[in-house]
Amino acid sequence: MNSRLVTEIASLSLEHLELVGISIGVAAAIALPGAVLLARHARTRRWAVGFANVAQTIPSLALFGFLVPLPFIGGIGQRTAIVALCLYALLPILRNALVGILGVDPGVRESAVAMGMTRRQILWQVELPLAVPAIVAGLRIATVTTIGTATIAAAVGGGGLGVFIFRGISMVDTPTVLAGAVPAAIMALVADEGLEWMERKLSPA
Amino acid sequence: MPSSAILEIHGVSYAVGGRTILREISLDVAEGETVVLLGRSGSGKTTLLKAINGLVTPTGGEVRFEGKSAREWDPIKLRRRMGYVIQDAGLFPHWTVGANVGLVPRLDEWPAEKVAGRVDQLLGEVGLEPGQYRDRYPKQLSGGQKQRVGIARALAADPPLLLLDEPFAALDPITRYDLQRQFLALRQRQRKTAMFVTHDVREALLLGSRIALLKDGVLDVLAPPAEFLKSKTPEALEFLASLEDRWRPS
Numbered sequence: 001m002n003s004r005l006v007t008e009i010a011s012l013s014l015e016h017l018e019l020v021g022i023s024i025g026v027a028a029a030i031a032l033p034g035a036v037l038l039a040r041h042a043r044t045r046r047w048a049v050g051f052a053n054v055a056q057t058i059p060s061l062a063l064f065g066f067l068v069p070l071p072f073i074g075g076i077g078q079r080t081a082i083v084a085l086c087l088y089a090l091l092p093i094l095r096n097a098l099v100g101i102l103g104v105d106p107g108v109r110e111s112a113v114a115m116g117m118t119r120r121q122i123l124w125q126v127e128l129p130l131a132v133p134a135i136v137a138g139l140r141i142a143t144v145t146t147i148g149t150a151t152i153a154a155a156v157g158g159g160g161l162g163v164f165i166f167r168g169i170s171m172v173d174t175p176t177v178l179a180g181a182v183p184a185a186i187m188a189l190v191a192d193e194g195l196e197w198m199e200r201k202l203s204p205a
Numbered sequence: 206m207p208s209s210a211i212l213e214i215h216g217v218s219y220a221v222g223g224r225t226i227l228r229e230i231s232l233d234v235a236e237g238e239t240v241v242l243l244g245r246s247g248s249g250k251t252t253l254l255k256a257i258n259g260l261v262t263p264t265g266g267e268v269r270f271e272g273k274s275a276r277e278w279d280p281i282k283l284r285r286r287m288g289y290v291i292q293d294a295g296l297f298p299h300w301t302v303g304a305n306v307g308l309v310p311r312l313d314e315w316p317a318e319k320v321a322g323r324v325d326q327l328l329g330e331v332g333l334e335p336g337q338y339r340d341r342y343p344k345q346l347s348g349g350q351k352q353r354v355g356i357a358r359a360l361a362a363d364p365p366l367l368l369l370d371e372p373f374a375a376l377d378p379i380t381r382y383d384l385q386r387q388f389l390a391l392r393q394r395q396r397k398t399a400m401f402v403t404h405d406v407r408e409a410l411l412l413g414s415r416i417a418l419l420k421d422g423v424l425d426v427l428a429p430p431a432e433f434l435k436s437k438t439p440e441a442l443e444f445l446a447s448l449e450d451r452w453r454p455s
Contacts (some may be wrong), residue, residue: 005454077257105295105298107292107293107294107295108295108297108298109292110291111289111294111295111296111297112283112297113260114258114260114284114287114289114291114368115284115289115312116280116281116282116283116284116285116309116312116356117281117308117310117312118339120280121312126270126297129299130298130299146429151453
């Protein structure tokens with residue numbers, strides 16, 4: 001029984017990590033190039049950040065409810081969970097990357113232009129390196145909150161540590177709830193520390 | 206027009222949002238001279254400087270550099286032939302002093318050893334011991350040292366023209382005077398042509414071969430320092446008055 005519990009915790013933790021990893025990966029793949037493009041277009045930027053803001057305000061259970069009946073991205077299972085988690089992760093990643101890129105000292109950017117750097121060179125050699133700490137900070141916030149939010153994935157059959165939590169709630173059994181909650185909390189703490197370390201490591205001197 | 210004019214500014218105007226910043230400014234800069242653009246804040250002197258390297262595009266008139274209209278220049282190539290120094294130096298904080306100074310040679314794809322040699326040579330030129338400063342980061346430098354690095358960076362690819370926008374304005378008076386004299390010496394050694402923006406009439410008189418006084422976007426006076434001292438336009442008189450007013454104990 002005990003060893004069966006340990007195996008189940010391990011396998012659900014892995015599933016949880018997978019949910020979080022894929023969601024953050026996809027969200028970053030959308031939000032980071034998005035931030036680079038939006039940094040140059042003030043008007044579109046307001047719309048995009050507004051959209052991400054709105055997505056953020058939808059209660060997660062309600063969002064699952066909206067997604068389940070949709071074709072392609074909806075249904076029961078992991079895919080729906082990942083779509084929802086992505087939507088939540090977009091805003092912190094996008095907003096932090098924008099803050100990082102737009103926050104580059106205007107004098108530094110002006111010098112870069114005046115020295116005859118091309119737009120691409122300015123982006124890759126100046127803006128992005130200087131934005132790295134902000135970008136990593138965004139990824140960190142997104143990862144930590146997604147680890148928590150991903151427990152709800154179990155509500156739509158997405159698996160992960162939420163399976164324990166929902167089971168524990170329906171059985172009114174606190175140890176079972178904890179079997180899901182504690183590993184999720186540890187995961188969040190480890191991710192937070194790890195990414196904070198990375199943030200420091202990658203900060204320009 | 207003298208054939209040695211490296212930079213020709215023909216009736217350049219610039220207006221934005223219904224506001225006229227520059228009004229038909231014409232000015233030729235001969236090789237080897239330093240033209241100081243003098244004026245109050247908002248007189249258009251910085252905008253005129255930016256019109257030269259294409260940071261702003263004039264809404265009227267034409268800028269010609271090395272005999273070719275700015276419109277015909279590839280803006281990237283044009284800018285790499287003009288050194289640019291601004292008030293807070295605008296150094297890249299994530300790069301060492303050496304990397305900052307070597308920027309334009311690297312962009313122009315010089316071989317690495319040649320860039321390294323040039324960096325050390327220039328640090329020496331601006332009075333910074335290369336072995337001591339090459340690997341530092343900008344935040345480890347004083348304001349005066351940053352400005353020296355900014356000047357070294359602007360000189361790196363040996364551009365025929367230097368553009369300087371109040372490079373010494375944020376420095377303490379002693380460092381400023383020191384850098385002004387070094388700038389003079391450097392200019393004499395390298396025979397550089399320069400456009401130098403300032404609001405400080407003393408600096409203008411010290412550094413300029415000619416002084417171009419701007420008032421509300423109009424070229425008010427254009428004269429060598431000795432003649433500028435005798436100018437009678439109201440704006441010139443105000444600047445000169447600031448020179449004569451001294452603090453006296455009562």
